[in-house]
Amino acid sequence: MAKEGPLEKLERIAEILVLMNPEDQAAWASLREELQGVAEDLPDGTDPAVLELLGAARVHVDGVVDGERDFQQAAVLLEEVLSTVRSICIEGKSLDVSPLLNAVTRANPPTSPSMPITLPPHIDETIFSEFLSRQEEVLQRFEELVLYLEKEADEEAMAELKRILHTLKGEAALMGLEEVETLCHETEDLLAQQEVPELVDSLLNVKDWLSKAFAWYAGEGSSPDSAGKVLDSSSQLGGEGPADAWGREDLPHEIRDYIRELGERFFTFFEDPANEEKSQALFKSFHRLKGTAGWVSLPQVEALAKEGGSRLRKSASGGQPLEDGAMEKIRQAVEQLSQLAGVEISAERIEAIEGGGRGNLTPESQDDTEDEMVLAEAQEEESKHSWINVRETLMIDAERLDRLVDVIGELVIKESMVCQSPELRQQASPALEKQLAELDKTTRELQEIGTTLRMIPLRSTFQKMARLVREQAKKAGKLVDFKLEGEDTELDKTVVDRIGDPLVHLLRNAVDHGIEDSAEERIEAGKNEVGSVTLRAFHKGGNIYIEVEDDGRGLDKEALLSKGKAMGLVGDRDTMADREIFGLIFEPGFSTAQRVTDVSGRGVGMDVVRRRIEGLRGQVDVRSSPGEGSVLTVQLPLTLAIIDGMVVRVGGQRYIIPLLSIVRSIRPTPDQLSTVLGRSSLLEVHDQVVPLLVLADLFDVEEAVRDPQRGIVVLVEDEGRQIGLLTDGLLGQQQIVMKSLGDEIQRVQGISGGAIMPDGRVGLIVDVAGLVRLANQEKLGTEEVMIRGI
Amino acid sequence: MAFEMDVRELAATGKYLTFLLGDEEYGVEVEKVERIIGMTDITPVPRMPHFLRGVINLRGRILPVVDLRSKFGMPPLEGEQEQACIIVIEVPRERDVLLMGALVDAVSEVLDIPLNAIESAATLGSDCDTAFILGLARVDGGIKILLDTDSVLTGSEVHQVSRVASVMEENEREQE
Numbered sequence: 001m002a003k004e005g006p007l008e009k010l011e012r013i014a015e016i017l018v019l020m021n022p023e024d025q026a027a028w029a030s031l032r033e034e035l036q037g038v039a040e041d042l043p044d045g046t047d048p049a050v051l052e053l054l055g056a057a058r059v060h061v062d063g064v065v066d067g068e069r070d071f072q073q074a075a076v077l078l079e080e081v082l083s084t085v086r087s088i089c090i091e092g093k094s095l096d097v098s099p100l101l102n103a104v105t106r107a108n109p110p111t112s113p114s115m116p117i118t119l120p121p122h123i124d125e126t127i128f129s130e131f132l133s134r135q136e137e138v139l140q141r142f143e144e145l146v147l148y149l150e151k152e153a154d155e156e157a158m159a160e161l162k163r164i165l166h167t168l169k170g171e172a173a174l175m176g177l178e179e180v181e182t183l184c185h186e187t188e189d190l191l192a193q194q195e196v197p198e199l200v201d202s203l204l205n206v207k208d209w210l211s212k213a214f215a216w217y218a219g220e221g222s223s224p225d226s227a228g229k230v231l232d233s234s235s236q237l238g239g240e241g242p243a244d245a246w247g248r249e250d251l252p253h254e255i256r257d258y259i260r261e262l263g264e265r266f267f268t269f270f271e272d273p274a275n276e277e278k279s280q281a282l283f284k285s286f287h288r289l290k291g292t293a294g295w296v297s298l299p300q301v302e303a304l305a306k307e308g309g310s311r312l313r314k315s316a317s318g319g320q321p322l323e324d325g326a327m328e329k330i331r332q333a334v335e336q337l338s339q340l341a342g343v344e345i346s347a348e349r350i351e352a353i354e355g356g357g358r359g360n361l362t363p364e365s366q367d368d369t370e371d372e373m374v375l376a377e378a379q380e381e382e383s384k385h386s387w388i389n390v391r392e393t394l395m396i397d398a399e400r401l402d403r404l405v406d407v408i409g410e411l412v413i414k415e416s417m418v419c420q421s422p423e424l425r426q427q428a429s430p431a432l433e434k435q436l437a438e439l440d441k442t443t444r445e446l447q448e449i450g451t452t453l454r455m456i457p458l459r460s461t462f463q464k465m466a467r468l469v470r471e472q473a474k475k476a477g478k479l480v481d482f483k484l485e486g487e488d489t490e491l492d493k494t495v496v497d498r499i500g501d502p503l504v505h506l507l508r509n510a511v512d513h514g515i516e517d518s519a520e521e522r523i524e525a526g527k528n529e530v531g532s533v534t535l536r537a538f539h540k541g542g543n544i545y546i547e548v549e550d551d552g553r554g555l556d557k558e559a560l561l562s563k564g565k566a567m568g569l570v571g572d573r574d575t576m577a578d579r580e581i582f583g584l585i586f587e588p589g590f591s592t593a594q595r596v597t598d599v600s601g602r603g604v605g606m607d608v609v610r611r612r613i614e615g616l617r618g619q620v621d622v623r624s625s626p627g628e629g630s631v632l633t634v635q636l637p638l639t640l641a642i643i644d645g646m647v648v649r650v651g652g653q654r655y656i657i658p659l660l661s662i663v664r665s666i667r668p669t670p671d672q673l674s675t676v677l678g679r680s681s682l683l684e685v686h687d688q689v690v691p692l693l694v695l696a697d698l699f700d701v702e703e704a705v706r707d708p709q710r711g712i713v714v715l716v717e718d719e720g721r722q723i724g725l726l727t728d729g730l731l732g733q734q735q736i737v738m739k740s741l742g743d744e745i746q747r748v749q750g751i752s753g754g755a756i757m758p759d760g761r762v763g764l765i766v767d768v769a770g771l772v773r774l775a776n777q778e779k780l781g782t783e784e785v786m787i788r789g790i
Numbered sequence: 791m792a793f794e795m796d797v798r799e800l801a802a803t804g805k806y807l808t809f810l811l812g813d814e815e816y817g818v819e820v821e822k823v824e825r826i827i828g829m830t831d832i833t834p835v836p837r838m839p840h841f842l843r844g845v846i847n848l849r850g851r852i853l854p855v856v857d858l859r860s861k862f863g864m865p866p867l868e869g870e871q872e873q874a875c876i877i878v879i880e881v882p883r884e885r886d887v888l889l890m891g892a893l894v895d896a897v898s899e900v901l902d903i904p905l906n907a908i909e910s911a912a913t914l915g916s917d918c919d920t921a922f923i924l925g926l927a928r929v930d931g932g933i934k935i936l937l938d939t940d941s942v943l944t945g946s947e948v949h950q951v952s953r954v955a956s957v958m959e960e961n962e963r964e965q966e
Contacts, residue, residue, distance in 0.1 A: 405850070406849050406850035406851065407849070407850075408850075409849070409850030410849050410850055413847075653833075653834070698836070699836035699837075700836050700837070701836075739851075739852050740852070741835065741852055742845075742852060742853060742854055742888070748835055748836060748837055748838070749836075749837060750836065751835065751836065754833070754845060754852045756850060756852070760830075760831075760847055761831045761833055761846075761847060762833040762844075762845045762846060762847050762852055763833065764833065764835065
């Protein structure tokens with residue numbers, strides 16, 4: 001093996017940088033090692049500035065490893081350093097590195113403001129950590145909503161966004177996290193003044209800061225910068241919103257403002273209860289508060305405001321004096337409201353007034369209990385309201401989960417063995433039959449739950465991509481509209497966890513290289529100036545597909561071909577299908593050459609992507625048309641897919657055909673059958689001639705039906721093409737859990753996997769797509785021997 | 791040299807599960823044995839090498855079963871098969887552990903085999919394929935062939951091990 005040169009090292013570092021999770025400190029540590037290696041490998045006589053740059057980069061990375069520097073900023077800087085070093089050392093350009101050097105040495109001076117993690121006495125650590133563990137999901141949702149609202153004006157989403165902020169603010173206050181509370185409050189203010197699309201950057205900053213802060217509270221990562229700075233830049237950017245925002249936005253913070261105002265008016269009124277003007281002002285305050293609170297569904301506030309208002313009504317409308325005890329009621333309402341809103345109500349002030357002997361306050365009245373009930377009810381309702389969207393989750397050790405799933409599987413099998421045992425059948429009474437049926441039902445239910453335990457939706461992974469594409473587009477100075485489809489598609493957790501990195505890579509490429517460099521270029525090509533990148537997931541034929549589609553310039557076949565020839569991957573006279581030509585980009589070392597990527601429209605390290613996906617037992621494919629864009633398709637197996645299957649008999653063996661691909665089953669008549677060259681059989685169904693495969697030949701099963709007229713033909717379809725499969729007969733439908741046959745016996749022609757049958761044995765699942773392809777090859781006469789069953 | 795390394799590995803455990811194939815006795819490290827199950831229905835998988843008997847269900851997992859007789863080029867077991875067992879063996883891989891079944895005639899016992907009772911298979915000479923043999927152990931007058939399960943179970947070729955023991959005895963007689 002040739003020794004790795006500095007170029008390869010640089011490429012590898014770039015690769016690590018692309019694929020790593022920037023929050024993973026260990027990855028940064030290995031990155032530092034690699035950097036050291038490059039510096040040592042550079043030939044003598046290398047520009048000392050380059051060495052200095054690499055050294056500075058290493059120190060910078062040190063800072064990240066120690067948690068002193070911002071990793072995102074570091075990643076960006078490091079990328080620049082790498083490309084500069086490459087330009088100088090490999091391409092021999094002379095560049096002035098001093099600005100970059102300055103940036104690297106100076107960047108991100110560590111600041112760690114003190115964060116309050118001394119918990120208030122009423123909060124114990126369990127509550128706090130429970131609070132923290134919930135936040136990741138909450139913030140994820142927050143980001144999702146922000147990105148969604150950037151494109152769509154949706155009141156419901158808006159309300160949810162506000163609710164999240166509001167809940168978080170309340171909880172933070174409870175936990176004594178002042179900075180968080182303040183930040184949430186400021187964000188609420190901001191939202192009241194401006195529309196979400198103008199605020200996306202600020203809101204994402206807020207989310208990032210909160211993530212970092214919560215991580216820090218949880219003892220991970222580094223302390224975030226002071227929260228005060230988070231919104232500074234953005235609020236200046238956005239400018240001041242309309243001063244009088246009320247009525248336009250239905251915000252909790254406005255309620256707060258109303259309550260504050262109400263408090264003020266109450267004091268003036270309290271000092272001079274006979275003044276009709278003041279009474280009216282206070283009444284208006286109550287009224288407005290009531291209306292607004294009702295609007296944003298804060299029943300507690302609404303009830304209190306109503307209470308206060310109704311006590312005041314007579315005095316306000318007719319100048320009549322307050323009824324006995326009314327003042328006390330109003331005061332209580334105001335006090336409770338102030339408490340709810342966290343608005344300071346100065347007790348001294350009231351006392352001072354009271355001390356002055358003005359108050360006509362009566363002590364505790366009987367109505368108190370009723371009030372409290374109203375309050376309690378209202379509180380209950382409100383708490384229901386604000387918590388309704390918090391889904392409870394539980395962290396479970398994956399291994400335990402797997403064991404549970406396996407044990408459930410065993411239970412299901414044993415259950416069917418018992419239920420179907422002849423001994424039991426003989427003694428069966430109607431009562432026993434019924435009980436067995438119920439046992440069966442419950443077991444099935446358990447099985448269903450069991451099989452979905454490990455499945456999680458792609459949503460959170462996809463959501464992260466939305467953020468990534470947005471930032472990548474911004475960095476590249478391109479306008480990109482990013483669409484997500486099928487994010488509710490569920491996949492085994494292991495696969496979801498590992499698919500992120502390759503997707504990041506594919507999406508970056510789509511944005512960087514797929515989409516044209518400038519809007520002009522797009523307009524010239526007759527396209528919308530805004531590029532479109534779509535990430536979609538869907539089920540098809542027992543597989544999950546994830547596609548990354550862009551409407552950019554597409555791959556340049558000629559460039560790929562000539563590069564392939566230059567690299568010796570393609571012979572001079574080879575004729576290649578488009579798919580094969582595009583497939584070249586996945587060859588190791590193919591796309592790593594900078595010059596080609598610019599032409600071909602795809603970036604670095606596609607072979608890494610392919611390796612990763614193959615590691616998940618998947619495949620990656622590319623379709624492209626010049627000028628119209630490219631689609632990269634990742635096909636993944638469902639590790640735990642439940643499918644409906646038709647069990648068929650072939651001799652002494654059973655096979656399962658996925659129900660979805662079955663068109664119908666028929667017993668062929670002689671006039672429907674014909675042969676070609678006396679060998680391969682054809683079947684005519686409804687004026688359509690389809691190839692007929694004899695499963696017994698294909699799977700080498702002895703003593704099975706080989707005469708189509710004596711068996712049952714199952715007509716199956718894949719991608720619009722049909723074939724007939726000859727079986728001995730149908731045994732019945734069944735829901736099965738698809739399992740892999742293991743690495744040792746992967747890729748059996750015609751078999752896509754196995755399933756545990758009710759009797760505990762393994763049944764093999766027929767790979768319809770594979771057989772259809774096979775049968776069509778036969779039509780071309782290429783692989784007849786294979787089809788006839790070796 | 792390679793043998794010495796094996797011996798050092800063996801020293802760590804010293805316990806072997808022995809089983810029968812025809813009239814020869816074999817041993818595998820107990821440490822590698824996950825469990826032993828009675829003969830069960832094996833689903834044949836089409837187009838596999840003949841020694842791969844098929845797949846079975848082990849607690850919801852599907853695992854392949856290697857017929858050791860077939861793998862070692864012996865004729866199939868005739869007549870009574872009541873004692874036939876599947877030994878489930880762990881085969882460590884880069885990232886995880888693979889479980890595979892090995893079909894044997896009968897399981898005999900667990901033996902402590904001291905290091906000094908194990909000989910290198912190299913003494914068998916070129917008549918035998920010894921790549922998958924850890925060593926030969928002489929216990930209670932009999933000879934046990936200790937298998938390197940990793941290579942026996944995952945290799946795709948058929949090993950001609952039949953009559954290992956008799957070759958060994960012949961060698962001894964010659965020496966005498």
